[in-house]
Amino acid sequence: MKPTVIDHIGIAVxxxxxxxxxxxxxxxxKCTGREEVAEQKVITAFLPVEDTEVELLQATSDESPVxxxxxxxGEGIHHIAIRVDNLEAALAEMKAKGIRLIDEKPRYGAGGAxxxxxxxxxxxxxxxxxxxxx
Ligand code: CMX
Numbered sequence: 001m002k003p004t005v006i007d008h009i010g011i012a013v014x015x016x017x018x019x020x021x022x023x024x025x026x027x028x029x030k031c032t033g034r035e036e037v038a039e040q041k042v043i044t045a046f047l048p049v050e051d052t053e054v055e056l057l058q059a060t061s062d063e064s065p066v067x068x069x070x071x072x073x074g075e076g077i078h079h080i081a082i083r084v085d086n087l088e089a090a091l092a093e094m095k096a097k098g099i100r101l102i103d104e105k106p107r108y109g110a111g112g113a114x115x116x117x118x119x120x121x122x123x124x125x126x127x128x129x130x131x132x133x134x
Contacts, residue, residue: 001090012078081129
């Protein structure tokens, strides 16, 4: 397993349009695109900052993990994503170490990345996403 960079920081918001008033108009970081990820029941919006990105996450259903997160904790940082060079190998290595994974196999993530989540109970309270990009 080779973790390389912080790929993005995911922020749960009730409304991407509302949140962009701060991120774009207040802070001057331009959104480069939006994508609905049906499997995760979210719409994502990306705001690049040098080599990493802020990812705004808006739920598309009450069953979305993002809707449940906001209901429990309110809007805020939802996950941190670290890029690895080989996600399958990283998951196998972590599983062998007995680390509690949410996804044992890569899933589709926004922008065509391969992603998998590690449970917050295994990380000291942070939902961790591992991502691999071409
Ligand atoms: N960050 C930190 N802790 C979190 C958390 C988060 N985002 N979400 C849940 N937790 C904590 C809860 O507070 C709870 O802790 P306590 O037991 O101490 O109260 C614990 O994890 C279990 O939470 P839960 O509410 O009982 O379980 P959920 O049914 O809400 O599931 C989780 C939580 C993380 C397993 C689920 O949200 C999940 O599978 N997430 C991965 C997928 C995802 O989040 N997709 C959205 C983003 C997609 C994208 O980026 O494209």
